[in-house]
Amino acid sequence: MSDASKPNAGVVLGPDGKPCKPCTAFRNWNPTGAKKGVAKKAPTAAPPEDCPPDVEQMGRATWTFLHTTAAYYPEKPSPTHRANMLLLLKAIPLLYACTHCADDFGKDIAVNPPDVSSRTGLSRWLCERHNEVNTKLGKARFDCSLNSTDERWKDGPADGRCD
Template sequence: MNATAGSSGSNTLSDGQKLPPGVVLDKDGKPCRTCTSAASWRAMLKQASSSGGIAAGAAAATSTTSIPPPPPPTQTDCPPDVEELGRSTWTFLHTLTATYPTTASTEKQTQMRSFLGLFSNLYPCWACAEDFRNWMADPSGKNEPRLSSRAEFGQWMCEAHNAVNRKLGKKEFDCRFWEERWRTGWKDGRCD
């Protein structure tokens, strides 16, 4: 569920100041912390402190009058960046597919379709949510959720994740192994 400024909007502030790559602006024109990786956020803050140009936008984005120092890379009590949010979300979604019924009732399919619709509208990174909605709404219908069974839903979720991986230039996962990765554990016993 990740997106970058280049795919969802401008990477400049309303005053024309150029932002570092990966900084996503929110709908209000300010940098979106939830949609931006921690590395890009730190680059923006560093650029702002060295040039003084982006300081106003960065300060508004952080809701302070001064730019705080970037957190140490190992700090875990800060708001999630887009990468941490994405990893956590994919863990949740794949685990959801792993616990989905082997054969889903019509009611369960309706509930899941409703969940996916709500999820794609309420996801905290608006750019990511928009990308997911657009992917599911592909005019060919090939990305419509397949919900009749755990196997079908798991395959669909893996394909959705790989679509994001391709967009971000990340390695794709071999969907033949989604169930071992997310439900049963690897056959070599490393999860036992």
Template sequence: MSENPVQHLLQAFNYISRCVQTQLARFILRSDQPPASAQKDNLLTSLSSYSVGAFHPETLQKQKPSGPTTREDLGRATWTFLHTLAAQYPEKPTRQQKKDVKELMAILSRMYPCKECADHFREVLIATPVQAGSHDEFSHWLCHVHNVVNRSLGKLTFPCERVDARWGKLECENRACDLQGAASIDVANDAHKRR
């Protein structure tokens, strides 16, 4: 069965959407004085019902109100997302998965909310094209690129041989965190068994 070419990209943007929703919730909750308990409960209830489980009232109550997202916050969130994606990237990716991850990097280099960052990332991609032939190749390529960016910012670099220890696979039941997802794997296995 052929894969939906945008499925993986949509999953990636779903993750980013949840991060944006969390920041939006922080913005909505921000005020000079904390709201009364009843008002806070009503706000949290309406927020949690608005986005079908993207964030929970308990999570919002634990978060400290903050100002607008900083460039540094956005950068950390983006690198966390990308390294988590790389950790889930299969050892033997399909042609479509290789294409999708390359397209994602190209899109980030054009659409990233920080123009200076996007321009720099585009330059890095030209100098060091995406390597996505396997999990190890993509994880180490991404670590190298992250280090290029860190050096340009005067930050410390990360030892890429430790990338899997730092950003390991997500722990999910029934392989639900695999890029292909459990349903796709089951369909592929069923098709293989019928041969």
């Protein structure tokens, strides 16, 4: 932060009232790099690889983990699979470091409980939850058919460029 007593515009505060790095986009954190006289390459740059994640980097990593896990979840899950997937999803509102993201996700899944009954059901449910966040952020919604989620997270496109 350039001045601890006055956060930059766009910096999101955590529950402790302090600036929350994983709740904030890096471009808003310290656009001038004023604290240590470090010039940033561009105000919109993502954090360097060896820096703590911002809200966007952590979001991409988390969605990648969750969608890929859903894509490989069994079509006929055992009771143990179901129980552990439920635990994983219900832990996010408690543990996710972007606290306002966690709160909103908790409210969403309270109204739309996780479908852990099958790979198909879970992939669609997760896609719809991600779409809720996309809509909140003004981003395009994703096609939640199994063909689309499998193409993105499991099989890759038909042109073979990911093979």
